[in-house]
Amino acid sequence: MLKHNLGYPRIGIQRELKKACEAYWSKKIDYNALFEVGKKIRDKNWKIQNKAGLDLIPCNDFSFYDHVLDMSLLLGVIPESYISIPVIHNNIDLYFSMARGFQKNGWDIKAMEMTKWFNTNYHYIVPEFDKNQKFSIFSKKIFYELEESKKILKSVKKIKPVLIGPVSYLFLGKEKEKSFHKMDLIENLVPIYIKIINEIKKKGVHWIQLDEPILVLDMSEKEKKVFKYAYKEISKFCYGINIMLTSYFDGMSENIDLLQDISVQGVHIDLVEDSNQLEKILSFFSGKSKMILSLGIIDGRNIWKNNYADSIRKIEKTIESIGENRIMIAPNCSLLHVPIDIEYENSIHMEIKNRMSFAKQKIYELNDLEKIIKGDKRILLSNSYLLEKSFFSSIFYDKKIKEKITKITNQDIQRENHFHIRQKKQKKKFHLPMFPTTTIGSFPQTREIRSLRNLFRKKKLSEEEYNEKIKSFIIDVIKKQEEIDLDVLVHGEFERTDMVEYFSEKLKGILSTENGWVQSYGSRCVKPPVIYGDVSRIDDMTVEWTCFAQSQTKKLMKGMLTGPVTILQWSFVRNDQPISHTAYQIAWAIREEVLSLEKSGIQIIQIDEPAIREGLPLKKKNWKSYFDWSIKAFRISSCGVKDETQIHTHMCYSEFNDIFQHIADLDADVITIESSRSKMELLKAFSDFYYPNEMGPGVYDIHSPRIPSVEEMFDLIKKASIKLPIENIWVNPDCGLKTRKWQEVLSSLYNMTKAAKMARLKLINSYK
Structure with a gap:
């Protein structure tokens, strides 16, 4: 029974990656210093997982911004507007421009669309596909990190590179034009995956993880057909390396038959989100004499200790059905979604803390489960006692x-x-006037505000002094909003x-x-x-x-x-x-x-x-x-x-x-x-459905530092007025302004109010 992990948090225990990226964006460090921070985080992550005794340890799960964007760069899926910027001279700046937009030296290019990663609070950058999309191996990141992991882990047998699978990658993207279906690109895409997998094989790697979370969805017939094609091709041309097909965030039993005629060496299922799928999965595996089943039994999206008794029942049922040699155990999904180490928490009541488990602790829970299977019942009894004790606590x-x-x-x-x-x-x-303006709530949280809050938390500032300072920030932001001439104001949320x-x-x-x-x-x-x-x-x-x-x-x-x-x-x-x-x-x-x-x-x-x-x-x-x-x-x-x-x-x-x-x-x-990044695509819904109440479809993308023009925002208001009654339309940014800088915010909001006033002049008369 092997133990492995699907992915590890990449931000660093003190958010080192965040600080390094923001320093790089503000030109306080160069890309060598940025890359050094990334390398230190990766090295530490590999050492932690190696020390915990994992048999397979992921690499390429690190990202400077987003793992889906990493795949786009790897596969050369880069919109022409970014490629054509002459002042971008390296891949990392190209990468960040795709994520954050580019507004400099006369260039003004929007950031790529961003949306939620399935049903999590993680956001990914949406790939954009052309009808004749060409794919290539554009970035070498995965190969560099593989070589790095060899030096840390000392054994290539332990390394498990991670990629988003080809079908899920296409599913996560969007067509830039309506004349084709993104899934039709599979024949162009699969050969590049085959090249990548075979390059990885040459490095001596035994396992590669292909994440296909699409398997837990209600797949269309087209998607199923594409899936079968992709993995038949990969099976045909990628022999000599073991492929772990990974699903997570729900059960995949409805789609298990898609694996009938393909040759992958392992399949990972999520038994945290759907434990009921195990029966059907085991029935399928009983007819596959060599395929390995990876059981996702540690909750990678919550921080509570594993219920060992429940996990052991699932493991033992699987052993009884297909044998111990065909089993792996792992968290149900990447540990990206949980904090890194509970030992850095010093103020949580011990009765609560004793029930909690962060990423590092979850890796060790796999060890405990292995020991219990081998006969150490003391660990099981201790775990059961802890969980039962808390059930009666006030x-x-x-x-x-x-x-x-x-x-x-x-x-x-x-x-x-x-x-x-x-x-x-x-x-x-x-x-209120027509097209009333407002913001979503928060205003920039500057270094001064964060420092103030930190002093108060450390009791270096009295409550009275702290409150007076917060009041001064509120007074200032109200004046700024009045000068901009917003209609409905907010207090800025500086205390939050x-x-x-x-x-x-x-x-x-x-x-x-x-x-x-x-x-x-x-x-x-x-x-x-x-x-x-x-x-x-x-x-x-x-x-x-x-x-x-x-x-x-x-x-x-x-x-x-x-x-x-x-x-x-x-x-x-x-x-x-x-x-x-x-x-x-x-x-x-x-x-x-x-x-x-x-x-x-x-x-x-x-x-x-x-x-x-x-x-x-x-x-x-x-x-x-x-x-x-x-x-x-x-x-x-x-x-x-x-x-x-x-x-x-x-x-x-x-x-x-x-x-x-x-x-x-x-x-x-x-x-x-939100609607600005997607250029008001959400308004398509109102072709079939009349929304009865008032609405403010965002006209200003706050997740990018670029400042939208008056004309740009007016055009979005105009689009909204075609689908919505003008008396029901509000004008506002997409989201709160907490993470932005004041210069960007003031200029953007000033343009926004001008756009609303332009709408009052031009649109109201046209709809009378």
């Missing part, structure tokens, strides 16, 4: 909170009147480290870590909170700051909250009760805050739900149950207010066209949503 359970959730009624999830009635009351009350972490520190049953960093995209790292127990609101969380901000302006001030589904999705969630129960607990806590804001005179309240799409199950058969509880959770949080109080929500960086009916069911008065 730290994790609160009977009153559980009972409150059982008493939620239909009245609690309905606004008093229909939207068209509410809209009339709100327009009469607010007197992160839109979820902030609330986790104020809710009972949730904790924040010190160093639990996880990559979200590029250099953007987040610290997901840990929902360890029953959740409740202790006191006001945002009221004081919002009311102070409102007192500084005559314009409308939005109250800013994070919604229950997003808090849930962007946290590590307790795994000992149905997720819907946890969602309702959080929702009720947010509801109490909403009502407190309303009572304090705040008339517009935004409840952000950027994660509602990413939480959607990958298989459509599971969508209904998800929407049943997620929509109910949002409505619990939002439906207690009066008609005149305007509820906003925000969503970003996911595909929404197929779920707009469900988004409408949220019944928010206004939804702001």
Whole structure:
């Protein structure tokens, strides 16, 4: 029984990669210094996994920005607009320009589209394909890193290069024109994969991992046909090296027959997300005498210790069916989605910490499982005792909170009147112009603000001094918004480290870590909170700051909250009760805050739900149950207010066209949503579906440093006005402005308000 890993976190325990990339972008270090940081992180990761006794250790799982973008560079899938920039002289600058856009020396090229990686909070750069797309081996990164890993691991037998498989790579991309289907490119793509695999084979490598998460989806007949073709070709021309076909994030039993006529040496399945698939998978493997089955039994997306008894049952059932020599064990997916090492956490209550396991600890859990299989029952007993003990602890359970959730009624999830009635009351009350402008909430978090927060956290600054400083930032940002002439203002969120972490520190049953960093995209790292127990609101969380901000302006001030589904999705969630129960607990806590804001005179309240799409199950058969509880959770949080109080929500960086009916069911008065990178592609949904409420389709991509022009944003507003009633359109950025620099923000927002004013002049008259 071999132990292996699918991928390891690449940011560094102190976010070394983030700091190095941002230093490189600001020209504080050169590319040699940047590459040296990357090498140190890779070397350390390999040493940790080698010391843990893994039999196969991944390489090429490291990335400076995004592993899908790495594949695009490897395969030469580079849009012509980037290739043609004469001032880019090396691959790393080309790479970063694709990810972040390029605006310099008269050149102005947008960043490539970015979207969610399946149903995770990780974002990837979407490959763009032409009808006659040519593929080639453009980047040598995978080969360089393979040679590096040899020096660290000393044995080529331990090295397992990782690539996104050809079918999933095409699936993740988009056609730049409508005249072809991206899957038709498979015949051009597969020969390049064959070349890459055979080059890797020449290095003496025994195993290569091809990630095909498409196998857990509802694959179309075309996709199935393409899959069979691709792997028959790879099987035919890539002999002498073992291919591990990897699926994750759900079960693949519905697609297991696709492996019937192909020759791969191993298949990895995710038994964390779908343990029920094991029976059917084992039935298939019983007819494949040599194929190895890799069991994904350690949760690579959550931070709780493995239930050894449950894992051992799965391992023993598999041994009984196909024999121990045909089994590997591993985490269910890459450990990219969890923090690196629990030992760097010093302030978590020991009763909670003893139940937690980060990436490094999860690698060692594989060792424990192997020892148990070999007869060491003490490890199993100790694990079982730990899990059972916590079941009765008051730290994790609160009977009153559980009972409150059982008493939620239909009245609690309905606004008093229909939207068209509410809209009339709100327009009469607010007197906003057509195409009202606003932002999503946060403004730049400068080094000064982060330093201030750090001093306060270390108790080098009194609470009074800290609060006065935050107030000065709020006053300043209000003046800036008034000068720009935005219609609905925000307070800037300077007191908040992160839109979820902030609330986790104020809710009972949730904790924040010190160093639990996880990559979200590029250099953007987040610290997901840990929902360890029953959740409740202790006191006001945002009221004081919002009311102070409102007192500084005559314009409308939005109250800013994070919604229950997003808090849930962007946290590590307790795994000992149905997720819907946890969602309702959080929702009720947010509801109490909403009502407190309303009572304090705040008339517009935004409840952000950027994660509602990413939480959607990958298989459509599971969508209904998800929407049943997620929509109910949002409505619990939002439906207690009066008609005149305007509820906003925000969503970003996911595909929404197929779920707009469900988004409408949220019944928010206004939804702001990402659309600028995709050039308003989301508006296609309104050809078939009439969205009844107000909407702000984003006109400004905040994930790129480039400054959009007035004309560019006006064109996007104009596109929106063709599909949406103009009286229902808001003008806003795609997302919060926390990660941007002030110069970019002010110039972009000034252009945005000018574009909105241009729309009032040019579009209103044309639609009368």
